[in-house]
Amino acid sequence: MAFRKRREALRSILSGSACIRAGSVYDPVSIRIAEDLGFELGMFGGSVASLTVLGDPDITLITLTELAEQMRRMSRASTLPVLVDADHGYGNALNVRRTVQELETAGAAGLTIEDTLLPQAYGAAEPQLISTEEGIGKMKAAVDARSDPALVIMGRTGTRGGGPSATSFDDCVARAKAYEATGVDALFFTGLKTRKELETISAATTLPLVLGNAQGELDDPAFLVHQRVRIALQGHTPFAAATLAVYETLRALREGVPPKDLKGLPSSQLTGRLMRDADVKLRLAEFLGLKR
Template sequence: MRWSERRAAARAVLEGHDCVHPASVHEPVAARIAEDLGYELGMFAGSTGSLAVLGAPDIILLTLTEFAEQARRINRAANRLPLVVDADHGYGNALNVMRTVEELEVAGVAALSIEDTALPRPFGTEKPVLIPLDEGVAKMRAAVAARDDASLVIFARTGAVSITGLEDALARVRAYNHTGTDGIFLTGVTKRAELDALAAEAKLPLVLGTLSDEISDRNYLASRGVRIALQGHLPFQAAIQAIHATLKALREGTPPAQVGGTAPKTLREAAMREADYAEKARRFLG
């Protein structure tokens, strides 16, 4: 599937009436599995990118080049799954945001978000802080101006609810409505009263980066204009646990044949697209 077709599929989600949960993917095999399971979207986050590429926590050590290259690898391997990526703060000011959009568009992503958090965390601050609203607006407008393919989806992202409060979040939503972005990505929303107020001000589809029990009902989310709701990044956490358990068992002397929890041959072959490569070998290697 070409990039434009994947971007059209992502836009179809935004233009629909349902709320979907994307698959958290961090590398090619995870993306292929998500594709085979029929997920509408894949989600590649800055946090899982930092873990997968650097083995580092989500403290903005990953560079744009590293992030875009990992996104490219994912898109090459899973050739139908539309990939949504969290581009953090755009790796700098508004001009850096433009470079970020250019690199991720070429990497084949279907959608990306730019947030208004001051990142990396400034010296002397103990908690996250936001950039001024006018700077946030400029960064969102710069992101829109930078895209070459008009079908690329761009989200304006803010965590204001949990950082500066609901009133500031409402002001930012009102401002980001008019930046040319295609949706508003909210984090830190945990209560229905918060989402109700924000949805009332939003003129664009909503994406939620956090879910609490109080707001997790998909029918409720859909009624508030939420079209994408993340469920965290459990696949990566499960992978860490599986690798640890397997290596520990082997280290302690468990015979390989007795180590449980490994993927069956059919699943491994499907994830590797072994049948496709075998057919290509037959056709072109004789």
């Protein structure tokens, strides 16, 4: 299949002996930047998807179609493997099957399915969790839905996410073990704060682990590797930085600064490289008879 190599690359990361830092990507330009800088993996988060496509906060307003279409745009622009935050699978277990099918055809190397009740229930200030039984059903549906066995499915639990969604640590471990038994390829956690928590989860499971945050005492690559953590995310600061850059540039232009006096603009060489200008010129010469 066209995307098999990308998925095999992600599987190599999960089966390897290192803990890598994924680059946060959200559009064709950002994924090309990450690829050119040598990142082994891109992470397409739900929050940046919502901001990029809708300009809305991460409250599950984005649809599956919009998420998959943005992933498709990135897949066309780059061969970098991408792990997609598929939230709750956009519905029940049958919706999860559809989510997996759409993201698979869009070129995702892997995706995460979580056990959060989304969108937020009426009167609930924070997201809540679905039952363990429903979570198991979603993980089974996700595994069953893929047609390419190389596609990576990660089971994610929000048990340590804080607020009403946080449950006991024992529940976190129990869900991790239950989701592992469904046949998912890795386990994804957010909200872990101590080495003891990570050590306990690592001892109770056998799958590769992914952390949504690795701060404080968990910010230790050697320790993470020893606990079978293969991917540690760093948030979505590239989008935040890009937002500030656009804001400051537009503000300066609005205040009358001439474009030639603006600071922090990319060189024509960088812009040309990100547009793959050399490849385009070759095609213009070959297919349209234009001189290089």
